[in-house]
Amino acid sequence: MHAILRQACSSRSSALLRPQIMRPRVFRAPQLSRTLVTKRYTVEHEAVEYDDATGLGVVCITDHAQSSLGDVVFVELPVLGTKVTQGDQIGAVESVKAASDIYAPVSGTIEEVNEALASQPGLLNKSPEDKGWLCKIKLSTPAEMEKLLTEEAYKESWESV
Template identity: 55%
Template sequence: MALRLLTARVVRPYAPVIRQAATIAAFRGYATKKYTSDHEWISVENGVGTIGITDYAQKALGDVVFVESPAVGDNVEKQDQIGAVESVKAASDIYSPVSGEVVDVNEALADEPSLINTAPESDGWLAKIKIENPADLDELMDEAAYTAHCDSADH
């Protein structure tokens, strides 16, 4: 009896909020991050993928001192080199996880490449690509698979 009373008083008033949240969650399912085995990430919104390197990659590189970005308007194929990151330890190429047209680049990285160290999966993004073939995303890893990939590389 107490459970029925709790449901009537607590759950029912919040049911519209729960339904709205579920609708938003279903819509955002496509906007989740995907990862490559080369430690790039892509987050898609409205057919445009924002690309950068993962936190795992920036930790392996160390202090980033220079970032090479693609040019706006470039057409890239999946697995094409779209830039490079140089650190005090090493240099690493960045490859596109999808095919499409570069529609924006992170100009802030030219003056402050350390953004890749401080916020690699947010402010340290490299480029935005209008995705030509959404099926390219199906071949990428979700967060759980990427974490397992990194864990296996550590051992």
């Protein structure tokens, strides 16, 4: 038993006395990917937030639209897989005050819909541009985003009325 301990101690101490070889450290930069997220608006009060990394645009109504509608009681959403063209009707919103159609701000294919709105249409009032999003569209023509209004131009379009 002592022999094993002696051998272990001597091999460890001899390893400590050996000169260490210094190897140059290699710096590896993390791979960076550039993602551009653009939000644009329509004069009909829809907004789309486009992520160029995924090719998806998240469609919602604007805060101004929900405040004009009042308490939302029903939301009609598009069908998954539907191909839409910019300006096509993709759904509707009904409130205690009025009903309003929802139009596709961009062309593409409906990839996802916000199922929570079926049981909680009030999400459009509480969080229209976040939790109250309507659908996600895989854009077929991303250049259409440039035809839409910037936030400043959108605000000017309804503030001047």
